[in-house]
Amino acid sequence: QVQLVESGGGLVQAGGSLRLSCAASGRTFSTYTMAWFRQAPGMEREFVTAITRSGGGTYYADFVKGRFTISRDNAMNTVYLQMNSLKPEDTAVYYCAAGSIAIDLRRASTYNYWGQGTQVTVSS
Numbered sequence: 139q140v141q142l143v144e145s146g147g148g149l150v151q152a153g154g155s156l157r158l159s160c161a162a163s164g165r166t167f168s169t170y171t172m173a174w175f176r177q178a179p180g181m182e183r184e185f186v187t188a189i190t191r192s193g194g195g196t197y198y199a200d201f202v203k204g205r206f207t208i209s210r211d212n213a214m215n216t217v218y219l220q221m222n223s224l225k226p227e228d229t230a231v232y233y234c235a236a237g238s239i240a241i242d243l244r245r246a247s248t249y250n251y252w253g254q255g256t257q258v259t260v261s262s
Contacts, residue, residue, distance in 0.1 A: 140164050140251040142234045147256030150224055154260070158219040160234030160253055168192075168212040171240035173249060174219045176230035176258075183233070188243040189217065197243050202228075224260045231255040 146158040158174070173188035187208040188197045196208050205224075210217040217234060235249035242248055 140166070140170065140236050142236060142251055142253035144232065144234050144253045144256040147232060147258045149259045149261065152224060152226055152260055152262050154224050155220070155222045156224065156258060158221065158232055158234075158256060158258075160217045160219075162215045162217070162236065164215070167215040167236075170236040170238055170251075171243060171248075172208075172210055172217040173235045173237070173243060174208065174217075175233045175235060175246060176228075177233070177255075178230040181230075183246055185244040185246070186232070187219065188240075190240070199244075221258070224258075226260045226262045229258060229260050231257050 141163040142160055144160045150156055174186040175183050176186050177183040185199050189208045189210050193210045205222050207220040233255045234253040236251040237249040
């Protein structure tokens with residue numbers, strides 16, 4: 139069982155930056171592929187980025203490439219999402235997810251555990 143707690147969301151102006159964190163409980167954090175998804179009001183949850191167990195591989199949705207960076211610290215049981223050059227269309231609740239069997243990293247069904255989410259609002 140893994141519990142995930144996100145933090146770092148908030149209100150920021152367009153062009154600004156935020157850093158999200160996701161702290162995981164348990165001793166097996168390094169065995170999980172980690173990802174961030176987001177969900178805007180009235181929209182389906184969508185893939186943002188994922189990182190492999192060792193941190194050696196990262197994957198991004200096209201709409202965040204060059205702006206967002208995912209990283210992880212296995213010693214601290216934490217995954218991060220650095221978000222730069224934020225746009226109003228990035229406004230959403232951002233969810234952290236952990237998956238033990240990484241078949242299709244972009245599918246929500248790949249992930250076994252989810253956090254409660256943190257709100258990111260970007261004003262124009």
